[in-house]
Amino acid sequence: MTQLANSPKEHLLVHAERARERVKELKESPVPVIYVGCATCGRAAGALETIAGFEEVLKDNGIEARIEKVGCLGHCYAEPLVIIQNPGFPALLYQKIGAGEAGILVRSFLKDGSDPCYEYLIGALETDENFPTLMDYPRYLYENRVVMEHCGLIDPDEIDHYLAVGGYLSLAQGLEKGGEWVLEEVKSANLRGRGGAGFPAGRKWEIARKVEKTPKLVICNGDEGDPGAYMDRTLLESNPHQVLEGLALAALAVGAERALLYIRAEYPLAVEIMERAIVQARGKNLLGANILGSGFSLEVSVFKGSGAFVCGEETALIESLVGNRGMPQPRPPYPAVAGLDGLPTVINNVKTLSTVPTIIRHGHQWFRSIGTEESPGTAIFSVVGEVEYPGLVEVPMGVTLEHLVVDVCGGIKDGKELKAVQIGGPSGGCLPASLMETVIDFDSLKTVGAMMGSGGLVVMNEDTCMVEVARYFTDFTQGESCGNCTFCRIGTRHLRDILHSITIGEGKMEELTDLEEISEAVIKGSLCSLGKTAPNPVLTTLRFFRDEYIAHIEEKRCPAKMCRPLIAFYIDLEPCARGCDACVACCPTDAIFTTSNRKKAIDQEKCVKCGECVYACPPEYDAVRRVSPPEMIPDQGVEPLPDTEKEKEESK
């Protein structure tokens, strides 16, 4: 059959045809098919136990069904996610399916087919008369899944699943039309690097393409290290072949013969899946020598990073590749000109590369029709924090923060108020609720002191202290500084120390000027972008939440009642219920005692302000109060229950 095919596209269509047949078999399976989201996030939520649960109950009930492991849909709030394709029904998506729920689903839905268990149902994947569909939910409706289109729906370990949905077609097309054409398409699409800085990918490729030195190298940067961010991991684990296809297209455009996937070792599943994907792609001649008979060859391998945040910076990444300590190097020369071993080296983020096949497939005009003029395409955010529906969200560039947080992610949990969002990872900025109309794109975010970053978004409510947030992120960047340049190594440490002293009530007003002065110098003087952006959380919180800093310093008060040295807990005797001991049992330091009228009070000397009693107090009483500064505790005339009374009670 292969002898007949002569162009890359024809070669590919042979693979695709076979893949479609295999997938059709699955889609039209006479027995139910259970798809379980088994990316790292799903596993952490218990997806493997869910599978074991399904297997056991299916066996016990003598039901034949297929179980397929798929990647992640990005709906973290609903994990473990399960899609059930039961003949006679549309494919249905279920949420929070543990082993117990798995049993119920098998017995009620698969065994007699009568009850589709609406209590766990989110909806049908496609429009259906009898079921709500996913598009009925704002979260699904407002998202525009371009890069994540197939995530959570296909098996990452099956290259056929990707081939069946048109995978590697872009590569075949690119091979037919040549690297120059691919480069022009991506340049015309104005695809900007999704790793943070937003540098046009096409321009980077062009620089490397024009350098005469060979061999050239393309690296996929999967060293995602922002706290709370997991976009790259999800893409690597859920649709590995899309990353590989993007990598191959980039190599084609640049004229590279070697490609590397730099994935942090903390992502063992991603490493495993990518390694398998490479073997599969090579097996179908989609990688390796003479790809699809085109004459273009590409060797791809995986390199495991050792966990330094700074290695996400491209020059540090290269240092670590050759076995050196991961320290950023002054640029120029840029890696695209002289990178690994002095050879032209293009480094692109996982998201950037994952976007490339979609551009080649649908054309640059289509891509530019999404998003904004200067930032076309979509943005993938991992939205975490105090939001109703946290998870991975793909929205077109140009939507407002308000839309993303409120409409797409359901707004703030528990009826609280939105206070701020931290956008752009540890070196992004904290934007207040008043700036929620800010448009999400590379340039707009910069003008308000934040940045796109690689897509981390932390949503905070009124109970979050902004000084503490700044301290937390500065502590992170200080700890991850490579220690090379003076400003970053020592400057961020001073920032951290000052912030720390403010959160414990020992700050001084003049230190606010120090914070600003040091921040500005660190931005101006640091060698790499880790240092150049590290003070962003400090500067934005100072700019938008200065009153909180002042309250900490002048009144020794934490307005969010979060900084422990500045708060105290007491029990309001009015709502406290006589005879209730809920708080006593949970207190780790035995600080809660019974008062003379048999209610409860806190011994401030013993209290360590852990806040456990707040959660232990039954909601119908809700008697534990938090105050700041600690002197605010009202005098309720609390007297401990006399020992004689206690003894009486005990003898009863």
Added chain:
Amino acid sequence: MSDNLVTITVDDQKITAPVGSYLLPACLENDIYIPNLCFLEGMDDPPASCRLCLVDIEGEAVPVASCRYRIFAGMVVTTDSEEILKLRQLAFRLLVSTNDGSCRTCIANHGCELQKIAKFLHQPLKTKRLRHIDREYPELVDNHPFLVYEPKKCVLCGRCVHVCGQLEKGYKLDFANRGMDTIVSFFSSDSDPASHDCETCLACTEVCPVGALSSKVKWTSFVAELEMKSAQKHKGGQG
């Protein structure tokens, strides 16, 4: 040094230097002093880590490290603008905020680059405004067979790491840890010379701009002398 010389302007002074060579050494050769700690003559790729040699260059949006900036014809350099001075002063204050500042008992006293730069930048060697950061390391690491390292004096310029890497056997010392905990490490706490594979060339001690890395022999005699002096003073005081 022949036909590739070009003329550049540094603070209204015209100097000639080879095109494509680094700016810092050209300035130093022409008696234009720019403070520096991490640069060494002949380095191919200076680390540009101390950030003291920042200068303004016409056409560049931000200050650049002159040790790593290549000369081009007609470039206009400002080394003494107010902004540059402020940045350098802060970099210096940051550096000394982590040092113990005990010049009198330091082996590098009077020959120390920090003292020279302090004079040039009109900065005290003990910063008042910034709090002192006490690095959580011992005063002295003396388990190396030939070397003595005083972590609290180290400015982490990396000169020692660089010269050691130039040797045939390569990198017998390198940086370890991250952030403020960064330190120069010998990667062995064994005092047996065999475990170090160090060449006794002491090249690293010769390039140390401060008193952080010294030859054990020199250091021992320096300490002995110091003790003798203090004993004499003590005696004299009593008599």
